[in-house]
Structure formats: structure tokens, C-alpha cells
Amino acid sequence: MIATPATSVQCRGVLKDFGQGEARVSVLRGVDFSADSGELTFLVGPSGCGKTTLLSVIAGLLNSDDGEVELFGQRVERLPDDQRIRFRRKRLGFVYQQYNLLPALTAAENAAVPLLAAGMPRPQAVEKAAGLLATLGLGNRVNALPNKLSGGQQQRVTLARALVHEPSLILCDEPTAALDHATGDAVMELLSEHAVHPDRSVIVVTHDTRVFKYADRIAHMDDGRIVKTEHPRGISTR
């Protein structure tokens, strides 16, 4: 018997508007979307279609105007602020297009930030982060500051920061957009190798078609809606 993957993210009829009056823009117009644990799900579509907004809503960084967002069966937007922050700190990891590393911290210290935020003592946190960086091929750069690292190396530090606290969901926003093809490929290779896990779901927002080969599921978005979902290694649904 084949085990059915658990649904980690479930969005139903999610709406999100920005602005007011005549300047009001509907960015999400009833999004239905899901992602399963153990899968690398790509959210793709043209610029301005609402991919990043949907990612922010899933992460609980933005509130939707209507609809339901469930993470691991929990309505996160209904949680009080402090519990929502705790949920995010414990169960979510982020990979950003612009890395968002703290320039004053070394690679290992940057990767250790989620552990520090959770209250782990600094020496243990940095040691654990340095170990993870070593498995991501940055063992000799753990003490380097971000400005001494290449784009690909910085993205690997970001990946370590997203993984270090062993979250259940990793959200990646255009992780290869600032990288050349080879480096982007290497980062995606690391992401699929280290981030995808039976108990973890990974959602990647991208419009870099070169990396689609890594996807288990591709949700196509246009004009604020999911218009098509593909399973490159399986069936396609519309």
C-alpha cells in the first residue's frame, strides 16, 4: 500500500485586495491551492499575478480578506498574534530572492538566527548552523560575512537559515532569480536534496522555467487565481 502524502497547505477561495476606492486592486481573486508534505511545489506565473502575495498570506505575514488558509490543519490567521509568531518561528522557514542576510553577522551566525530567536544559547546555535552549512558545501566559509560571499553562497546561507530549525514548511520566493543558470541549478539541487522531506513541504515561487524540472507539483497562477496544476511526474489537473 502506498502512503498518501499529508496536505500541509490548503487555501480555499482566498481573496486579497490592496488600496482603497478607485485605487483598490484585487490581487488574489479566490485562490484554491494546496501543497503536500514531502513535495516540492512550484507556484509559477507572470509578474504581478499574485504569487508573492499568496506566499505572504500562506506565511501569515499578510492577512487575507476572505477565504481560508490552513497550515497543517490549523487556521493560522485565527491565532492570536503571539501564537502566530511562535508558529512561524517554529514551523516555517524562508528563502528570499534578495537573501536578507544580516550584513554584520557571519554566515554561521546568520544561519543560526531562527535558533537564537527561539532562545537557544549562541554557541550551540552557531555550532548547529555551522554543521548545516558544511553539509551545504560552505564548511570553509562559516565565518565569512555576507559581503564576502558570492550570490550562490549567500543563497546557500539563506537555505541553511531556512532549514536549521527543522521547520515543517519552507517558503521560497524566487530563490534563483538573482543567480546565473549554473548557480541557480546548484541551489535548486541543494533545495530538493536537503529541504524536501516526508514531514516537510516546500513551496517555491518562481518564473524561472529552467528549474521546473525539480518540481513535484507546479501550480500556475494568473490574474489572482490558480489556473492550472501540473504534476510533472504524474497527472495534470485543471
Next chain:
Amino acid sequence: MNFVALRMLTGDRAKYLGLIFAIAFATFLLENQTSIFAGILKRTGSQILDVTDAEIWVMDPQTEYFEQTKALKDTDLTRVRGVEGVEWAVKLYKGNPVARTTAGKFAVSFCLGLDDATLTGAPRAMTLGSWERLREPNSVVIDRAGYALLFPGEPLRLDRTLELNDHKATIVGISDASAPFVSWPVMHARYSEAVNFVGRERSQLSYVLVRPKAGLSAEALCARIEAQTGLRARTTNQFLWDCIHYYLRNTGIPVNFGITIAIALVVGTIVAGQTFYLFTIENLKQFGALKAIGVTNGRLVGMILLQALTVGFIGFSIGTGMAAGFFQVTLQVMATRGIVLMWQNVVLTGACIMLVVVLASLLSLRRVLVLEPAIVFRG
């Protein structure tokens, strides 16, 4: 996360040093100007403070400050002595004769005539010679700055002569009297001679110096003297503050210095506050990343306040060191002697700087607290 806050603060060396410098500069400016202001005002009562052996000054009821004397009657001394609780009371004369050297150099001076018998009020800090030699005929003790004014560039030497109102006076001592408000020489002589140095008037007595009996407070005795004699009696400290208040009320000093201090306060604090505010605003994206990761607002507030207090403390310490160094140097200069960095100014400036830094951090905190963590997803 405290170490993250401190590393964020010190990571950008240029911004960090800029912040420290701005706060140090503001501190220096404030401590410098307020100390000079306080020092100059204190000079208005220098000759009062120099009299250490009496605690009460008795004067004409209309007298408002040290320079403004209306002569008392000689019988007033006896009346004061008759007040219950007076240990002793002696007379003091203050006049402003022109002192002239044999070389022709001259200057208006303060001449204080001391009780002939006791020499109460004689300067105790002597640079050269001895105040006891005032018992010699035609003798004066002159302060160091006055000597330098009348004998510029010449070494300190005793037994030189001065002409005071056609009287020859011999310098028998050089004192280290506190600097007066105006840069006139300060001379001490016996009462009987001082009145001649200035020129006879019908009444000569300027002040009566009084010491209360043991166990009686100076304030209580002042009240008793006023009630029984109708004269004005002030303690040394009260008389000093009378002088300070008079100058504050009747001269342009407070306005001029007030403007300078206000400018120092505004420029210093705006520079320090704005620099810190900009520092936090420039780090908004980093704070956004921390918020997205799950750092609470409370923790971010703690981080920013830690940054503010750290730069505030370091900048304030450096600024205070600079101010202390400045006054250490100027203390050796004749014209600025006696003007020191007062602890009250340090405390006030410290409170001011910390207030500004915390206010600036609160302003920037507002931006951080309302910051949408989703900012991190915007390229």
C-alpha cells in the same frame, strides 16, 4: 538576540562611528556651554565664597548683590554684636580704588578691608608670601591674576609697590583668590588702610561678617539679626545665590548663554537623534527579516533600546571625557581659572542625551512595530 542587536550596531563601522561621534559632540557641546555658564555665574559670588571663617553677611536692607554696597553705620556693628547667638561679628569694607604701578600700568580693583584685629576674610590660599604680613603698615595682598594684569610678563615677586589713591602700598603676599566676575585685581588690606586707599567717605562699613554661636544655625541667626537690627542678613550660600539671581535678572548673560545652550541642545540632540533614527530606518529590511523569522515585537523593542543605550552611553562617555579634558586645559589658563566641569552639568547632560536617544529610538521603533514583515518578499 542581544548579540545580534550589538553586531547590527557595530557592523557598519562608518555609521556606528558617526553615531558615537554625533552623541559625543552633543555631549561635549552641552557640558561645555552649561559649565561655562555656571562657572561665570559662580564668579559673581567668588569674593563671598573666599571668606571661609564667617557664615553670615550683614548688609544694608537694599543691598541685592556683592558689588552693590551701601555703607552701614559704625554703630550697626555694635548692634549686630548685641544680637543673642552671635559668636563674633567683624567689619568688612569693599571699595574699588585704581591701582597704579610705578611703570604707569593701572587698573580698577576690588579692595577688601579686613578687620584690623582678626584679619577675618583674609585669603587662605596663598601663592606667595603670607596673609599675616597684612599687619605691616601700607601692606596689601593681591591675587595672582591681578598681579599678572598689573605686572604683565614679570615673575611673581613680593615687596613691590603700588599706588592706591596717592597712597603707597607694598605687596606682601600674592593670593590665589577666586576669579571675580570682572577681571579686576582682588586686593586685601586691613580695614583701617583700605578706607584710605579708596578715599574717605562719611560711612565706610560695607558688610558685617558674623559667626553664630555653636548650636545655632546660620539661617536662624540671620532671621534674628534682621528682626532686631532691621539690616539684611544672609548666609554665605544665600548671598551667593542672591548675586547669581541678580545677574540672571539684570544682565544679558542668561539670554546670550541661554541661546548658545539652546542651540547646542537643538543641534546636538537633532544630530544625535536623527543619526540614530536614520540608522534604524536603514535597517528596516533587516528588522523585517527578523520579524518574518518570528522575532517578536517585544524582542525587537529590546534590541533597538539596547542599541540606543549602547551608543548613548559610549558617546556620552567620550563626550564627557572630551569636556573634562577641555576644562583640565582651561583650568590652567588665568582668564578661565575656576571654571570646571560640574557634576550637576554631567548628570543633566547625561539625562538629556539619554532622553534624546531613547526618544529617537521610540520614533524609529514605531516604524519597526508597524512594519509588515512581508516587506522581505519585495525585491
